[in-house]
Amino acid sequence: MIYLQVLANGLVLGGLYAAIAVGFSLVWGVLNVINLLHGSFIVLGSYVAFFGYAYFGIHPFISAAIAGLLLFALGYAVQAGLVNRVIAAPVLITLTLTFGLDLILNNAMLLVFSADYRKVNLASPLGSLELGPIFLPGDRVAAMVLAFLLTALLYRLLRDSRIGRAIIAVRMDREAAALMGVNVSRINAITFGLGACMAGAAGALLSIIYPISPLNSSLFLGKAFVVCVLGGLGSVPGAMVGGVALGLIESFGAYWFGPEHAVTLSFGLLLVLLFVRPSGILGKRGYE
């Protein structure tokens, strides 16, 4: 019976991991940019939720939308103003650029918010859910459901909207998309903005579960890496599958080997996967 509980924990964790990774995967897949700012974007989203709740009493689930909008603007500006200038340069250049930007953003957050760990303590938590032998904290489940909803929303946006189709066109063939009249640098900026938006919203949802501190950004970034490689790059279903897979692996790994090996396990898995199947579980071209 304990396995059911471990399974449920893994699924809840997996939903959140999917939301953390999907924006990162989108930017990597469409722009071929590894956005090392992603972890700090998530933390920034958490701070929006924290201060929203502390000063205005806005529930983190509602401030997820606010954080998403704010981070979209920030992401759009970063891409349009800085990253677009070197978008055609080799991998090393864009990677180094986002690393430098992350140093600046993270340092700014340390100065403004300090390194202290904070947490959103909800005045009226949802209590716990009891499904037969399984116990689950209600807030976590609600956050997971919202995370899945957000991811599904992004999926619909990419499939059904004009902008979404343009993003996928750029992902498939940059030159051809440009010839068809797609404004590629604008689509780049929107894509980067969407990635940041997902990061911010996910960060706001995470604020009720994880402690908040700028020091956590590399942790989230690492998870995003593993999920992307696990599920396959640049597809929403890939991020979903990768997120759930990582959640289950960490949950069962912690149960069998002890929680101190969780990081080794996930990074070791990353290396093995890169070796045997670099395209991931659902890897295929074209962002759907």
Place this chain on the structure above:
Amino acid sequence: MRDWLILLALALAASALPLAGDNYLMRLGTIVAMYAVLAQSWNFIGGLAGYPSFATAAFFGLGAYTSAVLLAHGAPTGFAWGAAGLMATLFAALIGGAILHLRGHYFAIASLAVGEVMREIVNTTPDLTGGGMGMNLPVPKLSIAASAQLFYFAMLGLAALTTAVAIIVQRGKLGFGLRCIQQNEDAANILGVNAYGYKTAAFCLSAVFSGIAGAIYASWVHYIEPPDVFDILLAVKPLVMVLLGGLGTVFGPIIGAALLITFEEVVWRSFLTIHAAMLGLIIVLLVLFMPNGLLALVRSWLERRRKEGKA
């Protein structure tokens, strides 16, 4: 020939530093020499072959821990340092076999993950490495000034050796092959360059000196812990230094190391709380406005002057 003369002049000039009799300068010089080794090492795989490696920290930490464990078991210092280099090389050959077939971002991520896994392995084997508690190393029975000189010259010698190897490699077949791989790996393969072998050689070259530098560093500071010697910045700073000096050049890494460390020292002293942001700012400005490094800038300036002189 010119490269060898420059190297000799640099080494002689650097050897004169202890005459200043300033322990702070000696310390700074040791750090610059250490980063020159790391930047030069990264240049083999990153600058010549064009593979964005983040494994420098893994090699450095592996070297530091190999040497520390051997020293703790009573091995002589020179043997421990050599073994550290050997261990890092073997590790690079092994890991390289697994990740060098990846390209672009995938290689970058895999090499980054190697460092993280190494750190976690050290963290979870407290019996051998002290785990998160770190390891103390035996303190040599020398006066402070003498040991400062010893480690300065050890690092300096290693930096000179690494640069000498860089000169030989860049002139030789290996360097030529690596440049071909950077330009177009598939074409290089078709033309008969053993891309896989060359890449592995470059990866091993980037490991051996980083490993020894880690070993010397460990002996120098007497105490190591996983977050210190597997620090991601140990992988990123050498890369920034090479970008600063000039990608794929012989002396670019040394210039970059000297400039960045000097700059950091100044920033550390005056703006302690924002030094990370300042480093970030340098990186951003560098990437946006000077992606070819200082040497290229100087070279194009010289060329322009020459042309103006003729006209």
